[in-house]
Amino acid sequence: MATIINPQAKPRPPATPIDLLNNDTARLYTHIHPMLVLSLYAYKFRSIVEDPVPALTSTLIPLSILQIVYVAICLPPTGGSGSAAAQLEKRKPGEKKKPAPGKLESGVNGKIIPAFLSLVLSVLAATPLLTATLVLFGAPVTTHHPHTFLCAAHISLLATLPLVYVHGVDGETWREIVALLLPIDEVYGGMIGTVFGAWLGAVPIPLDWDREWQKWPVTIVTGAYIGYAVGKLVGGTLLKGRKIMFE
Amino acid sequence: MAPQTLLLTLANLLIPAAILVFATGFFPYKPFMPGLAEYEELGWGERMGWKEGSPPKAPFDRLVFMVVDALRSDFVFGEESGMKFVQSLIRDGSALPFTAHATSPTITMPRVKAITTGSIPSFLDVILNFAESDTTSTLATQDTWLAQLKAKQNGKLVMHGDDTWLKLFPDFFERADGTSSFFVSDFTEVDNNVTRHVPGELLENDWNAWIMHYLGLDHIGHKAGPRSPNMIPKQIEMDEIVRTIYTAIENEDHLENTLFILCGDHGMNDGGNHGGSAPGETSPALVFMSPKLKKITDFTDRESPTKPKSGEFEYYRMVEQSDIAPTLAGLLGFPVPRNNLGVFIEEFLSFWDEGSDRIQLLLRNAKQMKRIVEATYPSLDFSNEGRDITEECSSPKVLHWTSDGQALACKWQGVVQIMSTFATIHPTLRFMRAAQETMSSTASNYDIPRLVLGTSLALLSVILAYFTLPSLRPIMPQGLFFAGTLLLYSINMFASSYVEEEHNFWYWATSAWFFYLFVSESRKEWYSRFISHPAIVLGIIHRVIRRWNQTGQKFAGADDIVHSPLLRGSNSIIIWSLIGATYMDISLRLSRHVARSISSFDEERSKDLDDFESTDANRFMGMLAVLPLGATAFVFKLAFTARDAPELTKGINEGILEWVEGLSLVGGARMVFAGLALSAGWVALAEWRRARRRKTGEGNGDFAVALFDLISLFLVTQTKAQNIPLYLLFRLQFFFLSVLDLSPTAITTTTLLLTQTTFFALGNSNAISSIDLSNSYNGVSDYNILAVGFLVFISNWAGPIYFTCAGVLLLGAHGRIQRHIDTAELDQRDWVAKEREHLERLVTQERALKERRKGGSGAWRAHVGLLTLWTGVSLTSVMAACTLLRTHLFIWTVFSPKFLYAVAWGVAWHFGIVVGVGGALWGVGKW
Numbered sequence A: 001m002a003t004i005i006n007p008q009a010k011p012r013p014p015a016t017p018i019d020l021l022n023n024d025t026a027r028l029y030t031h032i033h034p035m036l037v038l039s040l041y042a043y044k045f046r047s048i049v050e051d052p053v054p055a056l057t058s059t060l061i062p063l064s065i066l067q068i069v070y071v072a073i074c075l076p077p078t079g080g081s082g083s084a085a086a087q088l089e090k091r092k093p094g095e096k097k098k099p100a101p102g103k104l105e106s107g108v109n110g111k112i113i114p115a116f117l118s119l120v121l122s123v124l125a126a127t128p129l130l131t132a133t134l135v136l137f138g139a140p141v142t143t144h145h146p147h148t149f150l151c152a153a154h155i156s157l158l159a160t161l162p163l164v165y166v167h168g169v170d171g172e173t174w175r176e177i178v179a180l181l182l183p184i185d186e187v188y189g190g191m192i193g194t195v196f197g198a199w200l201g202a203v204p205i206p207l208d209w210d211r212e213w214q215k216w217p218v219t220i221v222t223g224a225y226i227g228y229a230v231g232k233l234v235g236g237t238l239l240k241g242r243k244i245m246f247e
Numbered sequence B: 001m002a003p004q005t006l007l008l009t010l011a012n013l014l015i016p017a018a019i020l021v022f023a024t025g026f027f028p029y030k031p032f033m034p035g036l037a038e039y040e041e042l043g044w045g046e047r048m049g050w051k052e053g054s055p056p057k058a059p060f061d062r063l064v065f066m067v068v069d070a071l072r073s074d075f076v077f078g079e080e081s082g083m084k085f086v087q088s089l090i091r092d093g094s095a096l097p098f099t100a101h102a103t104s105p106t107i108t109m110p111r112v113k114a115i116t117t118g119s120i121p122s123f124l125d126v127i128l129n130f131a132e133s134d135t136t137s138t139l140a141t142q143d144t145w146l147a148q149l150k151a152k153q154n155g156k157l158v159m160h161g162d163d164t165w166l167k168l169f170p171d172f173f174e175r176a177d178g179t180s181s182f183f184v185s186d187f188t189e190v191d192n193n194v195t196r197h198v199p200g201e202l203l204e205n206d207w208n209a210w211i212m213h214y215l216g217l218d219h220i221g222h223k224a225g226p227r228s229p230n231m232i233p234k235q236i237e238m239d240e241i242v243r244t245i246y247t248a249i250e251n252e253d254h255l256e257n258t259l260f261i262l263c264g265d266h267g268m269n270d271g272g273n274h275g276g277s278a279p280g281e282t283s284p285a286l287v288f289m290s291p292k293l294k295k296i297t298d299f300t301d302r303e304s305p306t307k308p309k310s311g312e313f314e315y316y317r318m319v320e321q322s323d324i325a326p327t328l329a330g331l332l333g334f335p336v337p338r339n340n341l342g343v344f345i346e347e348f349l350s351f352w353d354e355g356s357d358r359i360q361l362l363l364r365n366a367k368q369m370k371r372i373v374e375a376t377y378p379s380l381d382f383s384n385e386g387r388d389i390t391e392e393c394s395s396p397k398v399l400h401w402t403s404d405g406q407a408l409a410c411k412w413q414g415v416v417q418i419m420s421t422f423a424t425i426h427p428t429l430r431f432m433r434a435a436q437e438t439m440s441s442t443a444s445n446y447d448i449p450r451l452v453l454g455t456s457l458a459l460l461s462v463i464l465a466y467f468t469l470p471s472l473r474p475i476m477p478q479g480l481f482f483a484g485t486l487l488l489y490s491i492n493m494f495a496s497s498y499v500e501e502e503h504n505f506w507y508w509a510t511s512a513w514f515f516y517l518f519v520s521e522s523r524k525e526w527y528s529r530f531i532s533h534p535a536i537v538l539g540i541i542h543r544v545i546r547r548w549n550q551t552g553q554k555f556a557g558a559d560d561i562v563h564s565p566l567l568r569g570s571n572s573i574i575i576w577s578l579i580g581a582t583y584m585d586i587s588l589r590l591s592r593h594v595a596r597s598i599s600s601f602d603e604e605r606s607k608d609l610d611d612f613e614s615t616d617a618n619r620f621m622g623m624l625a626v627l628p629l630g631a632t633a634f635v636f637k638l639a640f641t642a643r644d645a646p647e648l649t650k651g652i653n654e655g656i657l658e659w660v661e662g663l664s665l666v667g668g669a670r671m672v673f674a675g676l677a678l679s680a681g682w683v684a685l686a687e688w689r690r691a692r693r694r695k696t697g698e699g700n701g702d703f704a705v706a707l708f709d710l711i712s713l714f715l716v717t718q719t720k721a722q723n724i725p726l727y728l729l730f731r732l733q734f735f736f737l738s739v740l741d742l743s744p745t746a747i748t749t750t751t752l753l754l755t756q757t758t759f760f761a762l763g764n765s766n767a768i769s770s771i772d773l774s775n776s777y778n779g780v781s782d783y784n785i786l787a788v789g790f791l792v793f794i795s796n797w798a799g800p801i802y803f804t805c806a807g808v809l810l811l812g813a814h815g816r817i818q819r820h821i822d823t824a825e826l827d828q829r830d831w832v833a834k835e836r837e838h839l840e841r842l843v844t845q846e847r848a849l850k851e852r853r854k855g856g857s858g859a860w861r862a863h864v865g866l867l868t869l870w871t872g873v874s875l876t877s878v879m880a881a882c883t884l885l886r887t888h889l890f891i892w893t894v895f896s897p898k899f900l901y902a903v904a905w906g907v908a909w910h911f912g913i914v915v916g917v918g919g920a921l922w923g924v925g926k927w
């Protein structure tokens, strides 16, 4: 693992990459999940191209379910109990353990509720923010409002829902997320991949191929989905634990 | 000289060399026949029974040639046309209609060249057109139907309308009244200036050719497109003029043998512009009119109005625009102009009853074309001797694989053999059509070795520039971003859509770059209110800038800020407030520089202080001194816009408008330019004095900042009114960039991205039709090629020039207030440790910036090195694309214009602005 440089000398435990829950179901399902997500998108693609607004809206529901199932099965909820063992080893002696999230939460309920909370948060908080970001990057301002908003909702479900689930809403952590300071893991990699993919998704729009799928926001959403799958895979395997260096 | 500087110089010198070599291979020399054509020996005289030197008798002896600029075919022939009289003539058989295909570039000067010489002007002519001020390159010395008609007995020419004709044919006309296309908002004056001559000229019988060129219809197109409510009334107006002239021809004896031609020089696209090769732009109408035509129109298509035969604009038969010249030669009885590549329009052959006359006409045309073909393919046999050609011509495979020249030689043999046996016109027509096609498609004329050599030289420049760069390790994200941008750009140049939509690439990359700056800054320091983070604000401003003008092809005409009702009509007061604010901002900045310069001459204070600020009195004086300049510049812009784009001044008080319209525009522009030069000289004197008297310490680069502000005012003067508020946004971006404390590589990357972004944001594109000429005559009273060319460049590259200069100031941090903190004196106590740390950081940062400005760290060389690398990469990729895609369908419409733009970027921008102006700013920044 690369050395961790924290620019502000605050007494904060160094961030560690998120590990999967330590069971076979998690290890298996984490690979099945992106395939399911991509299959869902591929299945819906035709109708999205035909009429983006209703198709994207109706795809949100199965996507939310898939994401919730994924985080509940594979990931430790915020405050992490699943990877507690792993974290314990890395924790420096004398450091206080974070307040444990109540014993009740260890069951299915303990995962489903935070998962739903993450869903609500990513829809309510992240989607407007991402819509604004899309506009900043060139999404139409005067037209296509539902298109852009739905595009943001898809990106938000793919990118931020798992992040909220594992990191919560701690401001400092989110600052590190935005500043690309966290070590890479499959959740973080998925987020970076989604955003990068959505950005690359703008590339085919100016081509003179006159295809239906070149219309807003089909290419962006497609880029986000592919970017999510690639980022999650690479983040969870090749680059796991690496840190992004700027200097 | 350091070896790296030497390498960099070499890399820079290779750029023009590469361009020159490539251009001579890409726009090859075409054989040009000097002198006027004469009737020459034809051969086969005995067999055909024609006498040498006695051409078939011509049916006409006078010509009225009426050009209506941008008269698209459907404006005359379509169902919605307002030209009902012309349509009645077509039905009647007194008019013969065609669609005359105009080749790209569809702008007036090359089109007039094609119509009059019969040749097919290439893109090179567009450049040469700008250089055609000296008499050697006008059409005065070329063979045209004008020259031929003038050379006839009693030949006298008359011209009214577009002064392009007067520039192309100096001293040709007996009487002339030129109108200039200076203000496109003028729909009526330009045409009335022509029409008022019509009654008088119809009574004259001294001329044998009378040319009229109406501009109003083209102006309407440029202003409001082909569906403008002014369009039909203008067509009706033109139709009435046709009626007047035609009626006179019908009734007046001295006009009995007059051929009357109505045609467009080019068409227009859906946006009302032209220059490219969209079907609308290349399909002007062409109508021949005379009562005598009834003889030949018995079997032609006389339905009118009608529907296009194919596509949107192909009405009746499609002929080439160059066909006009040989057709006129036959109809008016003069030799076909020597450089003609047009084919006699066969419908008119019916004027001659004798078969041998018809054959003679075509054969003369064919022999004239054969001379050009011969000059192009000197190794092939084009003699009049019949020979056995079965071997070289019969096998279809041979025909396919040998050069086009070989195919022409075979077709010529076909003519020779048919002439010796039983003469028909078909092989002759076949030869001419093939020759026309071969000679106009330049595919066979590329000089491939030169294309390859030019591209290789550009590539060599890239390699040399690469080795001048400082160490690339450790790999920095900014360097990666720069490299990635260059790489993606090179790939884009091979796709025609990305060339047409290049602005999207830069907008996209710039958004990402500002986002990167946000992330990168967030790693150092966290703004709790990130909406006000400088990088985010930069992104928001960028988002507004990119919507200001819609550009490119795919979404041409889509909504943009400039055309929104918020800024037009009675709301134009809003845009004028923004324009006023822009002028105010620049004037205030200038007044500060002038105040500083006044204080430089304060002997008392300069004695014991090195750098001192101006007093209130100085500032007041500065304000007073700058006010006239700022006010003149603003009033000039208002006066200019009131005449150039009156729709933008509708909300302005009538009285003011009346007053400004009385002002002289040339004088106003000259006053602004003189004021700018004077201010620059004065500030230079003051700063130089300061620099010389300075005892210790160093200057702050204030002179560079002053020059930048003066340049800004110059650029604003050269910008269309509706784009001027963009300079407020540019200035804001400049400010937020200076807050960000960027590394040198990041500054160069920003310079590259913003120079490209602003080029497109000001409404430019990679199409010739988007070149803005409206500000190219500011302060120029007569046609001065150097001044006009310079102003064209300045007004189209204003955005790139602004940010190239801004980039230099960012790099050297010129004009930033120095704090002069002495770290030794800082308080040692613990509670200020943080403050101390902060100040220390500022001090090191300031020292680094000063060091950079003084040239210690080679920042300037690295900056120029990276931008040379960029110019080299862009030229290499454009040249490689043009070489590899030379047979591509879009080579003349997309890739060639792109090459011309790349040349302008490489020569005028890179040398003139980055190295020239940038180097000067950097140099005086050390004062």
Ligand SMILES: [Zn+2]
Binding pocket: B070, B218, B219, B222, B274
């Ligand atoms: Zn025009």
